[in-house]
Amino acid sequence: xxxxxxxxxxxxxxxxxxxxxxxxxxxxxxxxxxxxxxxxxxxxxxxxxxxxxxxxxxxxxxxxxxxxxxxxxxxxxxxxxxxxxxxxxxxxxxxxxxxxxxxxxxxxxxxxxxxxxxxxxxxxxxxxxxxxxxxxxxxxxxxxxxxxxxxxxxxxxxxxxxxxxxxx
Numbered sequence: 001x002x003x004x005x006x007x008x009x010x011x012x013x014x015x016x017x018x019x020x021x022x023x024x025x026x027x028x029x030x031x032x033x034x035x036x037x038x039x040x041x042x043x044x045x046x047x048x049x050x051x052x053x054x055x056x057x058x059x060x061x062x063x064x065x066x067x068x069x070x071x072x073x074x075x076x077x078x079x080x081x082x083x084x085x086x087x088x089x090x091x092x093x094x095x096x097x098x099x100x101x102x103x104x105x106x107x108x109x110x111x112x113x114x115x116x117x118x119x120x121x122x123x124x125x126x127x128x129x130x131x132x133x134x135x136x137x138x139x140x141x142x143x144x145x146x147x148x149x150x151x152x153x154x155x156x157x158x159x160x161x162x163x164x165x166x167x168x
Contacts, residue, residue, distance in 0.1 A: 001055050003100035009143050009153045011052040018046040022057050025103055029061060032075035038062040038110045043118045045139070048125045052136050054143075057103045060118055066109035069093035081105060090114060117165055124168050135160060 001012050002021060022042040029040055044058030045051045063069060072093070073083040081095040081103070088094045091114055093107035108115040125132045138160055146153040 002057070003098060003102045004054050004056050005100040007148055009054065009147050009150050011139060011143050012055050013052050014046070014048070014050050018057060022047070022059065025057060025059060028079045029059070029076070032079055033072045036063045036068040036072055038064055041119060043106070043122055047122050048132060051125060051132055052139065056101055059103060059105045060115055061105050061107040062110050062115060063107055064110060069107045072107065076105065120168055121161055121164055124164055131164060
């Protein structure tokens with residue numbers, strides 16, 4: 001299952017298909033904007049084995065120069081992404097794909113603190129079963145009580161994420 005309808009929050013069990021989908025999408029992205037790309041990372045819960053997640057593939061595109069993100073909008077639109085600008089999330093260009101939304105790109109300049117934190121948090125959950133399970137339980141509870149409020153769902157995970165980042 002891939003795709004989250006607008007205004008809904010629900011989780012589905014992790015599947016290897018999410019990794020396969022990430023690699024397919026990574027190839028498409030590289031083909032369109034490779035000259036600006038340092039690396040392309042699978043981030044978010046779909047990147048963590050055995051972690052239930054919203055069925056959206058989160059992709060971090062690391063670019064050399066932040067301003068180059070402007071040049072990426074048109075090529076990414078050719079492969080189905082909608083450019084949402086830089087004012088949605090701090091220090092990143094944001095793109096989404098599909099309705100229901102199946103993919104989202106967070107485009108950061110190489111060295112961005114936000115990118116570094118995303119990768120550190122993902123890697124910690126990949127190697128720490130207790131933290132992964134605790135995070136999954138929190139997400140399950142929050143998705144049930146915030147099933148129509150993605151912003152509240154995301155905000156209420158913040159303290160847990162910060163507590164992990166402070167440890168590592």
